[in-house]
Amino acid sequence: MRGGLYLRIHAFLERRFPERRVFLKSDSDTRFIRLSSETQLVTVAGLALFVSWAIVATAIVLMDSIGSGNFRDQARRDQQVYQERLNALSTERDRRAEEALAAQERFNSALQQISTMQSELLASETRRRELETGIDVIQANLRETIKEREILKRTVLDLREQTAPDSPEEVLAATAPAQLEFLTAALAETAEERDQIESDAQSALNQRDDLELELRLNAQRNDQIFRQLEEAMAISVDPLNKMFSAAGLPPDRILEQVRRGYSGEGGPLEPLSLSTRGEEASPDEIRANALLNQMSQLNLYRIAAEQAPFxxxxxxxxxxxxxxxxxxxxPKTGGRxxxxxxxxxxxxxxxxxxxxxxxxxxxxxxxxxxxxxxxxxxxxxxxxxxxxxxxxxxxxxxxxxxxxxxxxxxxxxxxxxxxxxxxxxxxxxxxxxxxxxxxxxxx
Missing domain, CATH: 2.70.70.10 (Glucose Permease (Domain IIA))
Structure with a gap:
């Protein structure tokens, strides 16, 4: 049965691939090579496999080349976007730094104005108290003078009734009106001076009210400046803190190391000095010192960032x-x-x-x-x-x-x-x- 199957297969191949002979002729002899159906089939199959492999390999190389080109283009675009992002962030950082410096200058100017206004307010308050004291003294003297004038008038009238004409008492009574006129003029001048002092005191009170209003407005402006500075510090310090943490560098340890070894130009900002009279720090002084501490921390971060490979x-x-x-x-040995x-x-x-x-x-x-x-x-x-x-x-x-x-x-x-x-x-x-x-x- 195997022989019959072989014969049928051979006959099928003979019809598709008939036996061929390749003649090789020389000067003295002629030879031929016999190509059977099986040999032709194997040769055709081998050629077909080789052509298929060549087509697949060429397609793979072309696809890899196209994919590499797309990857390079994408990488180039990503790098360009990344560089633009870096430039934008650098510009934003410089703008924030300029705003922080401007805000610090405004803050220093506001502190100086507040100090001047506080001095003026204290001087005005002292002057008002002096004027009030002076008014009280003048009013007391005026009341005493009025009482003495009334007593003197009654005394003169009693003397006129009791004394005879041309007597020493009558002469004294005759001269009493001149003395009364002098006292009246003195009292009038004292009253004018009193009115002027009262007017000055009222003007001082009005000035004090104006100064208090200006102080309240300055306090509002200072609060706005503080908020802007605090927001600027938060925007500047928080990203640096996250950057060091993401890089595996503990921020507290890094800042402490920079603080110990930092000996360059500049240095951490000094806090505002508090009162030497034992008074508690004002809220503005507390906020200012907190901002100065954050500025010092930002300065240390800047130094540390220059020393780490970011x-x-x-x-x-x-x-x-x-x-x-x-x-x-x-890439050399092929190993892992x-x-x-x-x-x-x-x-x-x-x-x-x-x-x-x-x-x-x-x-x-x-x-x-x-x-x-x-x-x-x-x-x-x-x-x-x-x-x-x-x-x-x-x-x-x-x-x-x-x-x-x-x-x-x-x-x-x-x-x-x-x-x-x-x-x-x-x-x-x-x-x-x-x-x-x-x-x-x-x-």
Whole structure:
């Protein structure tokens, strides 16, 4: 039965692929190669498989190329949006800083005006009390004078009735009217002076009322200034606090470390001095001291932010991130290894910048890294910039954030031009994007 099946299959193949012979002729001989139906079938099947594989491979390569192009375009658009967002945030931060400085100047001017008005109010109150005391004394003297005048009038009348003509008593009575006129004139002048003093006292009271109204208006303006300053401090300090927390840097410990080691120009703001007479601080003084403490904290945050690697080591418009932190397939050996940093691919000679203030501890060749720059920062943080084509700093040199320290290259263990960027905390590698993403909405 097997023979019959084989014969039917052979007959089917003979109809589709008849036996062929390929003749090879030379000068002295002629030979041929016999191509059976089975051989032709195998050859056709092999050619069909090869063509199919070529078509599938070409489609895969084209799809991968198209996908890579779309990914690069999307990455470029994301980088452009990210850069625009950074510029907008930087502009907003500068505007907030200018508003805070202007508000601080207005606050200082308002405090000076309040101090002047308080001095004027105290002087006015003292003058009013003096005038009231003077009025009371004058009124008492006036009452005594009136009483004495009445007594004198009665005495003169009694003397006129009791004395004879041309007697000494009559002479005294005759001269009494002149003395009365003198006393009346003196009393009139005293009354005018009293009226003038009362008028001055009323004017002082009106002035005091005006000063009290002005003080109330100043208090309202001061309250508005305080609210603006408090809102500005909240907008400025809270994002920085979140940024350090997101980067794994405890804000309290970082600020305390900066406060202990800070010896540069400027420094934390001093609080307002309180009264030396044992008086309690006013609400404005308490709010002012709270704002000054927040300004001091903001200043310490600014110093700490300059010393931690929150910046990007390259211009994102000129590069793309080709590999991130974590385990990956090694591009050389193909094995699974921990990638201890982030790779940014770009053109040869692309500028590389320091991401924080620090001191260069190494600038030279190191196995695997090629031309390498190491920078030691505060808080036990170290950054590494590897595979450079040219170094622009030397060991022992102090650099600031944004300084041009190297040019991108492909030295050392590298498959192409790129920057290998590492961040190490107390010698342990951490993901650099933690710091970059933490500062995304701040700088």
């Amino acid at each position: 910046s990007v080591p390259v211009n994102l418009n000129q590069v793309r991130q080709s590999s991130g932190f974590g385990y990956r397939r090694d 290894r921990l990638h201890k940093g982030s790779d940014f691919a770009g053109g040869t000679g692309t500028d590389i910048f320091a991401t924080a203030d620090g001191v260069v501890t190494h600038a030279g060749w190191q196995s695997g890294y090629g031309r390498l720059v190491k920078i030691q920062h505060a808080f036990g943080i170290e950054t590494r910039y590897a595979h450079n084509s040219n170094l622009r700093v030397k060991a022992g040199q102090r650099v600031s954030r944004g300084d041009h320290i190297a040019d991108m290259g492909t030295t050392g263990r590298s498959t192409g031009t790129h920057l290998h960027y590492e961040v190490r905390v107390n010698g342990k590698p951490v993901n650099p994007m933690i710091y970059i993403k933490a500062a995304r909405n701040v700088f």
